[in-house]
Amino acid sequence: MRRSSPRMAIRYRGIDAYMSGMRPQDILMPVPAGLCCKPGGFHIDPVRPVERALITHGHSDHARPGHGAVLATQETLDMMRLRYGENFAGSVQAVAYGEEIRLGDVTVTFHPAGHVLGSAQISVTCKSRRIVASGDYKDARDPTCAPFELVPCDVFITEATFGLPVFRHGDAAGEVNKLLASVKLFPERAHLVGAYSLGKAQRVIALLREAGYDAPIYLHGAMEKITYYYQERGIPLGELRPARGMKKAELAGTITLAPPSATSDVWTRRFPDPVTAFASGWMRVRARARQGGVELPLVISDHADWDGLTATIAATGAGEIWVTHGQEDALVHWCKSKGLAARPLDLVGYGDEDEGETAAVTGEAQPDGEAQPVGETRKP
């Protein structure tokens, strides 16, 4: 488990003497509930119920139910409604990318983060100082969402999920070709692709279509709602079918998308000698892939890789970098070696986006199915 640390307050005292007037930590400040903006009266991606929440994207570790008022993109609001039902918040307000909203003493704008459909970086400007909380982001191409927008700022808050120089994701199209080559080599087996049900699954499907694969693609029950929502939003995913109710023999030579936790569950017994694939940035590291019993690792990530993180940090022009969830130490070290002020923000509760998703499985898995996701959990 990650530590929650009372050190935070101490760490902030007496720094940034070079800045006059309002210090960045007077604008945004990590508190147990999440990133708190006092002058604006809101929290960003709070992990506990708060009065006013600004949400970067729909993954369950960032978008939680029970807040008083929620401000987010239309897609993020829709996804929260799909997951948590109509009454997931007291009131909601949709915001368009680039639209300026005044909250208390600050101005906020949402900008595409390139992570999943509807994902946003949140820019908070107070007086002339701008802080960008980027949530989760990637600078790589993704046919299922708006591309990452670079927002120049004074302080850039970056994730560090893949904050080690061993993480280089390469071309996702190449990984999809690897999957298609395997389907060709083993026509008598089914291919099960573990992928997070929000974002990754749809991106893999879209990439398969781009690669010319036009056979029906099968879906695990937990994937259906969100994938059909992507289609409603005009993202072409071709013919999709539920895997439920199919005969074993009919699934030979097919591709099925499933949540990572389902690919090692009793659910897989309905498939003929399945090849277990997993689409994730973690697949770059062999030990991680093997731990999960993955036979065909596909390095496809919705987070920026090391080169993406470092290039983005440099391009924002920010003089100060706050590093959250992931491999903070290595990225902070890199920033300092480039002459940037940098510190880790100990925010708790992020990076478990697949946790609890099996609960949404519609009667497909047994109640005692794996709660532990195959990947994307942290190394202890």
Add this chain to the structure above:
Amino acid sequence: MNRFAELLDRLAYEPGRNNKITLLVGYFRETEDLDRGYALAALTGALSFKHAKPGLIRDLITERADPVLFGYSYDYVGDLSETVALMWPKAELPGHNNPPPPSLTDVVTTLRTLGKAELPAQLARWLDELDETGRWALLKLVTGAMRIGISARLAKTAAAALGDKDPHEIELMWPGLSPPYLDLFAWLEGRGDKPVNSDPTPFRPVMLAHAIEDSDFANLDAADFSAEWKWDGIRVQAVAGRDAHGHVQTRLYSRTGEDITGSFPDLVPSLHLPGAIDGELLVLRDGRVQTFNVLQQRLNRKVVSPKLIKEFPIHLRAYDLLGDDENDLRELPFTERRAHLEAFVAKLGDPRIDLSPTVPFASWQELAAARADPKSAGAGDDADAVEGVMLKRRDAPYLPGRPKGPWWKWKRDPHIIDAVLMYAQRGHGKRSSYYSDYTFGVWTRGDAGDELVPVGKAYFGFTDEELLQIDRFVRRNTTEKFGPVRHVVHEPDQGLVLEVAFEGLQRSPRHKSGVAMRFPRISRLRWDKPPREADRLETLERMLISMTGS
């Protein structure tokens, strides 16, 4: 190199044997000569060049990357070659015409002649030219640490499948072949003649037996079979032959064809006549066969000291004769081969080599009595080293592999204990959704009263139906989870008792319990038995003393 790297990468993740073969055959089919030959050599361990030391690889990366970042990365990845392959900086090569990445042939042929001083610069050049997977495979190759779960035998089987040939044919000619195996691939693809093995001491694929079940006897006639003791040693093939100069060469092979001559130099002078003996390697002291535990002291030694040779005198007990000088005897019926064997052993006239005696019997009842009491049925003082009887059809030729019918093994009843299931782990491949690997324990006195101590691990012996039952039990009775491992409830009144059968016991400092089992498997599920009635460590201790006398 990149294609070979892709193959290694995929093989490293694939648990299924047939799927591995499919991948290998696909590679051999699509890859041109030289490259595929060197790939086969790499997979069978037939390449020889001086390996690069890990220190050299570490120096290469720390010259190019921040050592602190390398440290964080190595900690995370846990494997030096992989860390370096992943974080190797993208090369900024001048001009537009980047050199193509090296082929496997380039790498192998260059390494053969490269001087030690030139190695770092050459490695760096290749690492610049390859992609991540290519770099990983290159580093595995040059450090000599492939470890991707492919045996030489499997690689040869895949090569055979390319030409729809019997793998034994390749095994027979293998000692006469050398990389990059142009003649072999030409023959496999129907473009050339079968390569001739000019090796004077070739390995011949061994014949193995099926375990006999009680129900099998009804269909078998005792008169058709010859019986002998099944000795608890190491099955070997001892081959002697004349080279081009007429000198006798000798080789000792394990049952898988591995050359183990170097471990038993003391046996070589005894094998002075050309021929091929199938037999059992044993340690004899004062004419008495020692237990497997004693023999084990002679295995896996890097250096065979005179002291070791003296304290553990090696002996060959002959079962069969496959070749007598130039003559291949394998097509002859067993009774005729046995006559040749008796004459051959007599001609050798060496105290280190003797005949495996036959066990006379007229009916299955008589043989059952002999099996139950080898001591009074002819084995005498050597009875402790008998693990059962072997049945061989008198009219059967010597066939490679494990054909059903001609040979049967009828083992003595195994040792049995009742143990408690403690942890379960998911299996691999087809079993990846089942908890099929079980750690079990027995009771012992702990600081706070009786506690269970793990004594072994088993992953077979149960039926498919039983696997489903245990899997269900594990899922419903998990107390904690650690990745693929589950802690299963094991209290005096709650838990699952497994009847575990095993062949022997040894002292083991690596196990908390201090004992290790040979060949443990689940023989029965004791749903009826509460865990508190399972066996205690003291029982195992007593069995150990009666087995080894120590």
